[in-house]
Amino acid sequence: MNPRKALLPDVDIVYNFGSVETHWKKLRSLGLLHLLLGSAGLALLRLSETFSKEPSGLLLLTAGLLQLSTAVFYCRGWKAFWTQIGTGLLYMLAAVVFLIDFQHGWTFQPLILGAILVMSGMLRSISALHQAGSPAWRCRLLNGTIAIFIGFLTMAGWPVSGPEGCSLVVATELVISGCSTVFFTMAIGKILAESP
Numbered sequence: 001m002n003p004r005k006a007l008l009p010d011v012d013i014v015y016n017f018g019s020v021e022t023h024w025k026k027l028r029s030l031g032l033l034h035l036l037l038g039s040a041g042l043a044l045l046r047l048s049e050t051f052s053k054e055p056s057g058l059l060l061l062t063a064g065l066l067q068l069s070t071a072v073f074y075c076r077g078w079k080a081f082w083t084q085i086g087t088g089l090l091y092m093l094a095a096v097v098f099l100i101d102f103q104h105g106w107t108f109q110p111l112i113l114g115a116i117l118v119m120s121g122m123l124r125s126i127s128a129l130h131q132a133g134s135p136a137w138r139c140r141l142l143n144g145t146i147a148i149f150i151g152f153l154t155m156a157g158w159p160v161s162g163p164e165g166c167s168l169v170v171a172t173e174l175v176i177s178g179c180s181t182v183f184f185t186m187a188i189g190k191i192l193a194e195s196p
Helices: 003-007 013-017 020-047 054-074 081-099 109-130 137-155 163-194
Strands: none
Touching: 020 054, 020 163, 054 081, 054 163, 081 109, 081 163, 109 137, 109 163, 137 163
């Protein structure tokens, strides 16, 4: 009997995670980078007296590119591969929302950003539910649920509808996403370490 199947009798590690089983450390690095980017965003909000929206847009663009490249090179065969791709594309779309000046200023940005967060959260939640029983799937489900909640709050104009509020939301989302990915990969690493 496969010892990995014995650890998780109802979960096929290879089917659920594909090449992530081999590259989980690189996926963990992605989580740490998201955590670092989110923390940098929070620090920028705290330290800068005059706020510029470009840093948050660049943070999101960087996070999206990292997510896409990690998915393409290290997550093939993973059941959540397309979720990773979709989340990366949504991050990049959110970056465009930050970096492009709309005619009506910040009237539509919170609505668009909130909708993007809701879609991203739904992707993660669906992916987590499909992997119920796999390592840290509840953590991924919580991450998706929080993203949906923050997205609806953003669309409603909370905490504020200006660039500072949207940047706070972006930084918080990156921190939560990073933590979720780190916990998820730590769980995979623990299973692999316990397997002969």
